[in-house]
């Protein structure tokens with residue numbers, strides 16, 4: 001039992017440390033306005049992807065909800081959405097609301113490779129031709145430093161256009177099936193609740209009382225015997241301290 005507790009504690013520590021490592025400094029991208037090489041095409045419509053500069057790096061990425069992950073060989077991807085409302089909308093059969101930001105955080109061999117962002121806002125995309133636009137979505141590609149990457153954003157539109165019936169999203173099924181109760185106990189994202197991962201059902205509270213009884217025999221004093229209510233309070237206290245500790249660090 002002791003071993004299990006130590007294991008649980010090590011797990012908690014490991015998770016807390018990973019949480020700390022995520023506090024990368026945000027690099028703001030004020031100056032990187034990338035116009036398409038030639039601006040608008042010769043017709044009446046703007047070049048597809050020329051509005052990519054509207055999409056800024058999502059500052060609060062880590063506060064979002066990871067509703068899907070992909071693993072393919074050495075590639076790992078976390079898909080974030082910036083609001084719970086977006087998930088609730090699709091689960092109620094509604095469209096994704098204006099202001100929805102979906103971010104693909106892509107890793108190769110455990111190293112961050114890129115951030116691909118799609119953002120939907122009322123009125124966006126109206127400058128594009130009806131055949132090329134992806135509803136009201138715009139796309140942007142960011143480097144591991146969270147700066148705008150040089151890329152042809154038009155290709156994002158042409159490939160995601162295949163998903164028109166799912167509001168241009170590939171991971172719509174995962175979003176519809178995501179269990180929001182997974183995050184309801186915590187204000188932060190689901191991966192930040194290490195306490196939930198500790199298997200407390202194997203903790204035997206009775207061991208404490210055995211021990212306390214021993215010491216009572218030695219001391220012939222009943223003063224340090226805890227009743228059940230006290231024990232529960234103590235345990236809750238320790239759990240609370242462990243829980244608060246992770247937010248401090």
Ligand code: HEC
Nearest residue numbers: 070102103104116117118139140141155156159169170171
């Ligand atoms: C060749 C097709 C293709 C191209 C080009 C492409 N994507 Fe995707 N995208 C996908 C697929 C497929 C997924 C689902 C995740 C996966 O399979 O890895 C995806 C997932 C995403 C997601 C997560 C939401 C979703 O649709 O599931 C975002 C955000 C995203 N892509 C943004 C971009 C951006 C930005 C670009 C351009 C720089 C881009 N994509 C280019 C095919 C493409």
